[in-house]
Amino acid sequence: MTEEEARSWFADRYDAARVGRVGRFLDVVREESGRQNLVAASTLPNLWFRHGLDSAQLVELAEDRNGLWIDIGTGGGFPGMVVAILRDAPTLLVEPRQKRASFLRDAADALGLAHVRVEQKRAESLAPQPPAAIVSARAVAALPALFGGAAHLTDRKTLWLLPKGRSARSEVEALTGSWQGLFHVEHSLTDPESLIVIARGITPA
Numbered sequence: 001m002t003e004e005e006a007r008s009w010f011a012d013r014y015d016a017a018r019v020g021r022v023g024r025f026l027d028v029v030r031e032e033s034g035r036q037n038l039v040a041a042s043t044l045p046n047l048w049f050r051h052g053l054d055s056a057q058l059v060e061l062a063e064d065r066n067g068l069w070i071d072i073g074t075g076g077g078f079p080g081m082v083v084a085i086l087r088d089a090p091t092l093l094v095e096p097r098q099k100r101a102s103f104l105r106d107a108a109d110a111l112g113l114a115h116v117r118v119e120q121k122r123a124e125s126l127a128p129q130p131p132a133a134i135v136s137a138r139a140v141a142a143l144p145a146l147f148g149g150a151a152h153l154t155d156r157k158t159l160w161l162l163p164k165g166r167s168a169r170s171e172v173e174a175l176t177g178s179w180q181g182l183f184h185v186e187h188s189l190t191d192p193e194s195l196i197v198i199a200r201g202i203t204p205a
C-alpha cells in the first residue's frame with residue numbers, strides 16, 4: 001500500500017480533523033527522529049502505512065469499548081498516540097525512557113489531547129488503578145513479561161491487543177502452565193504474515 005493509499009484508509013473512516021491530527025503527529029515524529037531514535041529509519045518514508053495504519057487497525061479490533069486504554073511501551077507514539085487521536089476516551093501511555101516520555105507529553109499538548117496521560121515508568125512500577133478496558137503493546141516484550149508486568153492494571157474483562165509479528169502462535173503456545181485466558185489471532189493489515197494476539201480473561205494459570 002502506498003502512503004497515499006494508507007492516508008485514504010484513514011480518510012474513508014475518520015473525519016478530516018482526526019486525519020489531520022494523525023498527519024501532524026506523523027510530521028512531529030519525522031522531525032523528532034533527527035534528535036532521537038523513535039522508529040526504524042527505514043520506515044520514515046512510510047509513516048502512514050508502517051506506523052499510522054499499523055496502530056489504527058487496533059482501534060478496529062477494540063469492539064467499540066469506551067473505557068481506559070493503556071498502551072505499554074509507547075516509545076515514539078505507536079500505537080498509543082494514534083489510538084488517542086482516533087478515539088476520545090482516556091488513554092494512558094506508559095514509557096520509561098525520559099526523552100521519549102517528554103516527546104509524548106509535548107505531542108499530546110500540541111495536539112490538544114487532554115484525555116492523554118503519560119507515565120514515565122515501567123508497567124510493573126505503575127500503581128494499580130481502575131482496570132483498563134484495553135491494553136496494547138507493540139514490540140515491547142514477550143507475552144509472559146507483558147502479562148506479568150501489566151496484569152495488575154487489568155481485570156478479567158480487559159481486552160489485550162498485542163501485535164506480535166510472526167512469533168504470535170508460538171508465544172501463545174508457550175504460555176501453557178503460566179498464563180491462561182481466551183486467545184485468538186488476527187492477520188495484520190500491514191503485513192499478512194504478522195499476527196495480532198487478541199486475549200481476554202487473562203489470569204495466572
Ligand SMILES: C[S@@+](CC[C@H](N)C(=O)[O-])C[C@H]1O[C@@H](n2cnc3c(N)ncnc32)[C@H](O)[C@@H]1O
Nearest residue numbers: 072073074075078095096097122123138139140
Ligand atoms: C521497541 S520499542 C517499541 C515502541 C513502540 N511501541 C513501537 O512499536 O514503535 C519498546 C519500548 O518499550 C519500552 N519498554 C520496555 N520495557 C517496558 C516496560 N516494562 N514497561 C513499559 N515500557 C517498556 C521501551 O522503553 C521502548 O520505548
